[in-house]
Amino acid sequence: MTSTPIAELWPTLPGGADTRPEAAYRLLRAAVESFAERGFHATTTRDIATGAGMSPAALYIHYPSKAALLAEISRAGHAAALALVRAAAAGEGDPVARMRRLVEDFTAWHARARTVGRVVNYELHALPEDDYAAVAALRLDIEREVTALIEAGCADGLFEVAEVRTAARAVTSLGIDVSRWYTERSSETPEELGRHYGELVLLMLGAGR
Amino acid sequence: MTSTPIAELWPTLPGGADTRPEAAYRLLRAAVESFAERGFHATTTRDIATGAGMSPAALYIHYPSKAALLAEISRAGHAAALALVRAAAAGEGDPVARMRRLVEDFTAWHARARTVGRVVNYELHALPEDDYAAVAALRLDIEREVTALIEAGCADGLFEVAEVRTAARAVTSLGIDVSRWYTERSSETPEELGRHYGELVLLMLGAGR
Secondary structure: OOOOOHHHHOOOOOOOOOOOOHHHHHHHHHHHHHHHHHOOOOOOHHHHHHHOOOOHHHHHHHOOOHHHHHHHHHHHHHHHHHHHHHHHHOOOOOHHHHHHHHHHHHHHHHHHOHHHHHHHHHOHHHOOHHHHHHHHHHHHHHHHHHHHHHHHHHHOOOOOOOOHHHHHHHHHHHHHHHHHHOOOOOOOOHHHHHHHHHHHHHHHOOOOO | OOOOOHHHHOOOOOOOOOOOOHHHHHHHHHHHHHHHHHOOOOOOHHHHHHHOOOOHHHHHHHOOOHHHHHHHHHHHHHHHHHHHHHHHHOOOOOHHHHHHHHHHHHHHHHHHOHHHHHHHHHOHHHOOHHHHHHHHHHHHHHHHHHHHHHHHHHHOOOOOOOOHHHHHHHHHHHHHHHHHHOOOOOOOOHHHHHHHHHHHHHHHOOOOO
């Protein structure tokens, strides 16, 4: 049912693929599926344990609660998105080339990892306070990277942007919303969509005018 | 808690403000709040009835189920969005002026009616099959109006768009995602955001190049 490249999310993070038991991965995957399908509040720890092929008691060995699972999914999802945004923003070329790469990667990731994307973007309100603060900080970092790259392009005379913050919001918003509407029946592959969105964003930022 | 201009949604629809009992409005409003806060699956008919200040039995006088409430909210929300898209697309001026108006109105509506917007966009999967089909038809009509307006602008040499369907998707996506992130603490009013997004979309469509 899912196309979530869940292995893509965790290996690079502290406590990732190298150390985490396989059962924890199964629980994370089952939790993503359940939260995306029914929402956090309507999902029980029993649903998640069953989805992972284990007993509720076995779940508690790895996670104290379904909120802990949501928190880990949200942190890993946001950290993965931030990592690719940072890599693109610090990459080669001028701000036009880096923004193109950023939008291509951010868009394609939200198309590929759309099930994770739905959970991390639409179940935020269910996070415990501390976890919400941690995720909000990651979101702010994404916004700041995009804003700084737009400002760099404006400083170099490559972009022409009236409201930098609004433009930065529009750039991240376009990518995030892909996780809502993209399906395996969509006519463009994640990479094609990324390329088209890259073009649209550069136009939006006044590149090449 | 809500800023939903719920009265804005129903009066113009068949069976709207003129004929619907006030109790039905209270139920719709309570259902919007509960679905937006906890999701459809975790909301009970008792939650909705309590939110509307009535008994579960009283709820059933007006609606046979919580799914019926979701269906009515989804249809009314999509119909309201389609109505403003149609009004802008059929309005005065050239395709540039009409697209500007369309994005301004569509964006501002999703900022103002964000609670309704969340329910109608993120709880679609919970709709009964027939209701889903009805709403999908309304969504397709919105997409078609935007696509036709982009094509009209291209035909007049006012827009320059490589992938019309992708551009149409980006236009609606930007507006819809506003209901996810906009809050009463956002720095722009719904109307200011609409104006800024109108400018960004026209750039994206190559207007004035």
